Amino acid sequence: MTGELTARMRTLEEVQATLEIAKLKEEDLQNTIHCLSFGDNVSSADYCLMELDDTLSRHIEAGQSLVIRGDKEERAVLCSGDLTYDLKIADTSNVLLLVPGGRTPDQLTQSQEGSHVVHTPIWGFCSSYWELRRTRPKLKKLKRLLMENPYEGPALGGQEENTEDRHTMMDLLDKIQASEEELQAHLQTMHACQIDGFWRILDFDYEMKLVGHVAQLVDSESWSFNKVPLQTSLEELSPLEPKEMIKHCLDCYGKCYTENDQVFYALDEDKVCRATALLLLHNAVKFNLREFQEVWQQSVPEGMSTRLSQLKSVALVDRSARPETICLLQVEDLPEDTLERFNHLFALREKWTEEDITPYIESVSPFKPYHKLDLCGEKQTTGALLTKHARSSMQNGIKVFNSRRPVAT
Known part of the structure; x- marks a missing residue:
């Protein structure tokens, strides 16, 4: 196939003469020869091209839509129904021509013998296009x-709730x-x-109040935390809180199942223990680790066991302190940007073990299977991120990481 950019319609003889001057053999080319010409009022500003991967191509072909989102001060992103992409302009040294109805060689009918000319109008042209890259949603x-x-x-006492x-x-x-x-x-x-x-979103104290009501009911009724009856719970707690909120609490901290036509909830031990720990740590700058663990275990429903592994990405233990301490540090409160996240972490602590820093750069929490606040992309690993943003060394036989660049404190 050959293509020419021309201001008038060329004949087959003129094309053949051009091929002869270029020393090209007509039999080595496709039979269909496109003679390109610009239409009226063509402008490069009229069109913008976007490069789609296979996933987005299938999404569009299925009749689904794509949405560009972002306020004026934000960098725009493109969203499908379930994925988010960064938008970035990519320049190209070749001018890209927009040809409506243009067909590739495999789409052309080659039954016609000999060469023939097809006059193809150009509707627009671009020297750049939007390049898409999978990214974490900005949550x-x-x-x-x-x-x-x-x-x-x-609302209590006839007070009107804030509707703003x-x-x-x-x-x-x-x-x-x-x-x-x-x-x-x-x-x-x-x-x-x-x-x-x-x-x-529930106010923190109110959510903890709901969890406390459920935990106290489980203890007072001597229920197994794996078998909490929904209907009885709603009846017992409805004088204290709306039934909708009690059920919402059970949905957040348990798993619903049916047995003999009766609905039960199995409370998630890790989620309840973590919520209890957050309540204890919420108003404390630092907590003596040993004292915290004792109070924590006493505060959860009977039969549940507390473990520090339940607090990954929400609390940080300082083993170097004497006595050892624990404090609240939730990944959701850290910056979304990768560089800013590392700068913030190294401002909090100069040296980190891999075990301590991993929950804050890679989602490892069992409570957040769809967590999107971690820094690791589809093909990134914790090790690669640490290599790029941190320097490793040995301290008392343990590998630790510190910042590669000066950190403002």
């Missing part, structure tokens, strides 16, 4: 928006740079719920 803004008006429980700063799903999709599936999953991770059509 940190979600918590900030929902925390503007957290749900603190039903409440958001529907459409509001959140307009403001959060994430696909709808990623947004829904993170709302679930945050224990958010819909109240009167608006998505609300």
Whole structure:
């Protein structure tokens, strides 16, 4: 196949003469010869090209849509129903021509004998295109928006609830740079719920109050925490809190199942223990580790066992302190940007063991299977990130990592 850029329609004889001057054999080429010409009012600003991977191509071919999201101060991202992509302009040294109805050689019918000319109009041209790269959704803004008006429980004493700063799903999709599936999953991770059509995050103290009510009921009734009856729980606790909130708490901290037509919840030991630890650590700058572990174990329902592994990505143990201490450090409160995240971590602590730093750069928490706050991409590993942003050394026989660059404190 040959192509020419011309201001007028060329004949087959003129094309053949051009091939002869170029010393090209006509029989070595496709039979169909495209004679390209610019249409009226063609401009490079009229069109923008985007390079799609196989996943997005199938998404478009199935009739689905893509959405560009981002406020004016944010870098735009492209979202499908379940994935988020960074948008980046890539320049090309070759001018890209937009030819409507253009066909590749395998799409052409070669039954016609001999060469023939097809006159093809050009509708536009570009010297750059949008390049897409899978990225983590930008979810940190979600918590900030929902925390503007957290749900603190039903209004008391005739007080009217604050109706400002409440958001529907459409509001959140307009403001959060994430696909709808990623947004829904993170709302679930945050224990958010819909109240009167608006998505609300529970106030920390109120959520812990609900967990406390459930735990106390389990203890007082001597139930197994693996078999908590839904209906009885709602009846016993409804004088204290709305039934919808009790069920929401059970959904967040347990798994529903049915036995003999009766609905039960198996409370998740790790989730309940972690929530109890967060309550203990919430108002303490640092806690003596040994004392904390004793109080923590005494505070959970009977039969549950507390373990420090339950606190990965939410609390940090300092083994070098005397006595050893523990403090609150939640991954969701750290910067989303990779460099900023490492700078923040090394500002908190000069040297990190791999065991301590891993939960804050790679999601290892068993409570967040759809967690999107980690830094590791699809093909990245913790080791690769540490090699790029940290320097390793040995300290008392243990490998530790410190920053490769000066850190402002």
